[in-house]
Amino acid sequence: MPSINTVDLFCGAGGFTEGFRKAGGYETVFAIDFDKQAVDTFNYNHSASSAYCRDIASVSREEIVEMTKAKHVDVVIGGPPCQGFSLAGLRLPDDPKNQLFKEYVRFIRILQPEIFVFENVSGIMSMQGGLALEAICNEFSREGYELSYQILNSADYGVPQARPRFIMIGSRSGKRIPMPTPTHTNKIDAELDLFHEKRASHITVKDAFSSLPILEQSQGAEVSENLPPLNSYQQLIFGTRQPGAIYNHRATSHSQRIIDRYAAMPQGGDIRSLPPELRTKKNNVYRLNEKLPARTVTCNFRTDILHPWQPRGLTTREAARLQSFDDDYRFFGNLTRKARYVTQDDQVGNAVPPLLAMALAQHIKDYL
Structure with a gap:
């Protein structure tokens, strides 16, 4: 079976890609981040992939196409910073505050993946009274994607951390893709089996x-x-x-x-x-x-x-x-943080937990 090709935007140290690697069957065609030390971490741990240390806004359409090595990209993953969004009605104008998210949309427009997985802080749902999220959905919908989104607790997917993350899945198939079913729950519910599903206890x-x-x-x-x-x-x-x-x-x-x-x-x-x-x-x-x-x-x-x-x-x-x-x-x-680049601590703290990413990767396989 051929590999499912992915592109990782704002890849950081590679937590998202690591989860997709663990799921099996995926190949990262390329990844991008602006920080050299994070890219060094990514490339060391994912030697079969290529992460580029670039300002994403400086990458031209021609370069994006060249980076794909003539491979069709099936899935785009990543989480651009969305703090401080600037709105005009329910559109995101060409404001510097919106630039990184706009770049994510631009890559999707060029690569035309079947699915994208967009990750962000849980506060994005209440940002500007919910208008920022509505504007984000509008941007993706204009590109032809059906959307589903939810706050997922990383602990429910085997991560020893109650880390809430906003996850949005976009699909070009015309059908919304639901979120993956949790595999873990708190100890009391696991023992009582309240949901009639064999979920493990949270990892402590x-x-x-x-x-x-x-x-x-x-x-x-x-x-x-x-x-x-x-x-x-x-x-x-x-x-x-x-x-x-x-x-x-x-x-x-x-x-x-x-x-x-x-x-x-x-x-x-x-x-x-x-x-x-x-x-x-x-x-x-x-x-x-x-x-x-x-x-x-x-x-x-x-x-x-x-x-x-x-x-x-x-x-x-x-x-x-x-x-x-x-x-x-x-x-x-x-x-x-005396150095020019982000620290080891920043790389770990900013990462998508690999086991949460693995659960997403395993789930979306069924829709490709």
Whole structure:
């Protein structure tokens, strides 16, 4: 059976493409992102594909056609930033705030895929009182696509993180494609089997972390030896590129005052859980609860998301496990934002969780 050809726009470190790779049967014809270190990460982990470090607006129609290598593109995936949309009625004018989304539409117009999968933040549904989403739908409908969209919880698809994502699927077949059926649910519903479907329990932080080498302050390395998996989730993300290797597991060092603050915070708690003398004005710091999926992993997980058992923020690898990346998926780049390019943390925090992407990829196969 021939491969299903995909193009990944705003690909970042490659979480979307990784999920499609895991689903099997897909080939990424090309990918695009403006950040060099994210593209380096993508190309290292997807050596059979080509990711281009380009400003998407600078890529001409002729170059787009050339990048396809004369292959028909079946599916376009990606999630352009949509913050700050500018509206004129229910149309998106040629305003710089709309440029990246307009480029996504331009690529679809040129490539004419059978299906596209558009991912974004959950807040897009309420942006400008819902008018931004209506304008987005209008743009895609003008290109001939039937649309379905929904907020999906990544935890419902085997990701150890309750990360809500807006997903829109567009189809040129004239039929709307529904969302994939969840495979996981909370422990109580899983035990009661309320929906008469054999759904597994949500993957917890403990499920994700229990086999990782424990690191104290400033310990760890960019490349080290992995420990054997202890459960089915860890087996799933153990890796197939360099099985037995683990990358990017380095802990940062905190001052003693910060260590004391972190140590006093209970699992599932935040700054408000602390006694007054240990609190700060920064309220968006919380400690993971080992018995639940993590809250949304942001790009600031070294300072804002605390390890459940250690008084420190997360390593890149710990955050990557919560995002469902394989342990041998290697991230390139710096750990601080002093550099010109995005950090390893940005690449992980901005990524589409691969297991959510895999569920979407497996689902849309039935409609191609």
